[in-house]
Amino acid sequence: MTTWLVTGGAGYIGSHVVRVLQASGRGVVVLDDFSAGIESKVPDGVPIVRASVLDRVAVEQALRDHQIDGVIHLAAKKAAGESVDIPLEYYRENVVGMLTLLEAMQAADVKALVYSSSAAVYGTPMSNPISEDFPMQPESPYGETKVAGEWMARDCGVANGLSWIALRYFNVAGAASDDLGDPSVNNLVPMVFRALSNGERPQVFGDDYPTPDGSCIRDYIHVADLAEAHVAAAARCETGVRAEAFNVGRGEGTSVLEVMNMVSEVIGTDVNAEIVGRRAGDPPASYAATAAIESELGWQASRDLRAMVSSAWSAWQSNER
Numbered sequence: 139m140t141t142w143l144v145t146g147g148a149g150y151i152g153s154h155v156v157r158v159l160q161a162s163g164r165g166v167v168v169l170d171d172f173s174a175g176i177e178s179k180v181p182d183g184v185p186i187v188r189a190s191v192l193d194r195v196a197v198e199q200a201l202r203d204h205q206i207d208g209v210i211h212l213a214a215k216k217a218a219g220e221s222v223d224i225p226l227e228y229y230r231e232n233v234v235g236m237l238t239l240l241e242a243m244q245a246a247d248v249k250a251l252v253y254s255s256s257a258a259v260y261g262t263p264m265s266n267p268i269s270e271d272f273p274m275q276p277e278s279p280y281g282e283t284k285v286a287g288e289w290m291a292r293d294c295g296v297a298n299g300l301s302w303i304a305l306r307y308f309n310v311a312g313a314a315s316d317d318l319g320d321p322s323v324n325n326l327v328p329m330v331f332r333a334l335s336n337g338e339r340p341q342v343f344g345d346d347y348p349t350p351d352g353s354c355i356r357d358y359i360h361v362a363d364l365a366e367a368h369v370a371a372a373a374r375c376e377t378g379v380r381a382e383a384f385n386v387g388r389g390e391g392t393s394v395l396e397v398m399n400m401v402s403e404v405i406g407t408d409v410n411a412e413i414v415g416r417r418a419g420d421p422p423a424s425y426a427a428t429a430a431i432e433s434e435l436g437w438q439a440s441r442d443l444r445a446m447v448s449s450a451w452s453a454w455q456s457n458e459r
């Protein structure tokens with residue numbers, strides 16, 4: 139049995155990854171600074187190292203103390219819009235954090251890494267679906283930090299045999315259970331819920347895009363499917379693979395208006411969305427080609443938009459109570 143350290147394991151995605159890793163029979167240790175993570179999301183019995191990935195000594199100690207075989211690195215800042223205003227905080231947390239982790243892994247001779255990357259590495263794609271060999275042209279400091287992280291992993295693969303996989307997440311939504319919902323309100327689904335909770339109309343940022351219904355198209359992926367992709371990647375890294383980046387999406391485009399309609403169906407009443415102006419920097423469409431991860435890792439999403447919206451709504455309501 140191998141043991142994996144999950145950085146950011148008390149966060150929204152990390153808490154799902156921890157559960158799937160446990161279910162796979164692997165040992166799990168969580169490292170989190172609790173800047174965004176929530177301790178109650180870490181299952182009983184999972185050791186917690188309360189530290190930042192910027193703390194080189196603490197990370198190396200954790201790797202040695204728990205005889206870690208591989209790291210799933212999720213601890214990072216993730217709001218693309220915010221990163222434009224405070225780029226250096228993103229570079230410190232995401233780039234220096236990754237650098238520090240890789241140094242600690244090298245010192246402790248830990249040779250497997252699953253890295254949390256993002257569709258943000260592609261920026262506005264030249265076409266859809268987006269395959270992994272498309273150029274990386276990030277359009278925010280956040281996206282730039284994710285590219286830099288992939289480069290660092292790649293270079294360590296060449297230099298010292300690090301076995302790594304970068305997972306480029308598309309638009310993550312949903313919850314595996316009510317206690318694991320996304321507490322942040324950065325993305326479309328939680329923003330719709332917050333508007334509804336406040337008695338406001340949810341907003342559609344633009345209906346004049348060159349798409350069939352005029353609203354933006356994205357690839358929404360259930361966080362439980364995403365968590366399973368991490369474990370498939372970890373399993374592959376255990377076999378010593380070198381240098382791969384995979385999209386993690388459903389390979390299906392869904393428009394903002396379709397998401398609004400699904401929320402209306404799930405809650406049983408029309409959300410009465412308001413069309414407002416475009417938001418700066420939004421590509422009209424972005425969805426994944428998924429052939430590579432299907433054939434290389436044997437992973438495929440199994441949960442649909444309804445499952446995402448209904449589980450997210452259930453978790454949202456339970457938090458409101």
Ligand code: WQD
Binds near residue numbers: 218256394
């Ligand atoms: C989705 C669609 C909006 C809110 C961002 C990051 C990306 C990744 C995921 C981390 C867009 C529209 C939204 C609203 C709306 N993050 N929208 N009304 O921008 O695709 O991706 O999150 O890795 O890096 O950039 O996600 O959820 O903000 O928006 O109409 O109230 O919903 O315009 O078309 P996005 P999002």
